[in-house]
Amino acid sequence: EAEVAQSPRYKITEKSQAVAFWCDPISGHATLYWYRQILGQGPELLVQFQDESVVDDSQLPKDRFSAERLKGVDSTLKIQPAELGDSAMYLCASSLDRSSTEAFFGQGTRLT
């Protein structure tokens, strides 16, 4: 069964260091999402891609976060420099398109 792949599963870093997360969506899925989930809360959207284009990054802290999906397939989310408040689960999801189709999530990267 096709899955959304994320790596690493866990990342421990120090304040002011750079971290990067990778996501490989289900093959053929045009829409890719990055969410952040703080413990005890629901996931919140950071950035949404349609193919290689960003369609929504209004909640992405652009002073320290960046995301790319250069060839419209896999994606990388980067934080530089990391801050204590960035500790969370970072979830990647994909769907066939932006509207009525089901979203599938990866196992996430736990950042400490």
Add this chain to the structure above:
Amino acid sequence: KQEVTQIPAALSVPEGENLVLNCSFTDSAIYNLQWFRQDPGKGLTSLLLIQSSQREQTSGRLNASLDKSSGRSTLYIAASQPGDSATYLCAVASGYALNFGKGTSLLVTP
């Protein structure tokens, strides 16, 4: 902005009970609504997807309903089992993004 609320925040039931989890949303202009399950430290597993034109979906012991006009959805779990213990999240697709509630943490005791 779409606001999604889930009630109750936590629920503990003995094995075998039927239970209902509630989800409400503020903007009825949605594309679909999904229910997810999340085990501790894990990602989200999709349980049911209800399109905006549908009233309910069923999968095994799970049944989800949608009343778009009143901004409500319920997830019904029949004959609960200890393996059902997890956090259940409701997500509403509107404006091309998924908006999540904070989830209901379910504990089913043997």
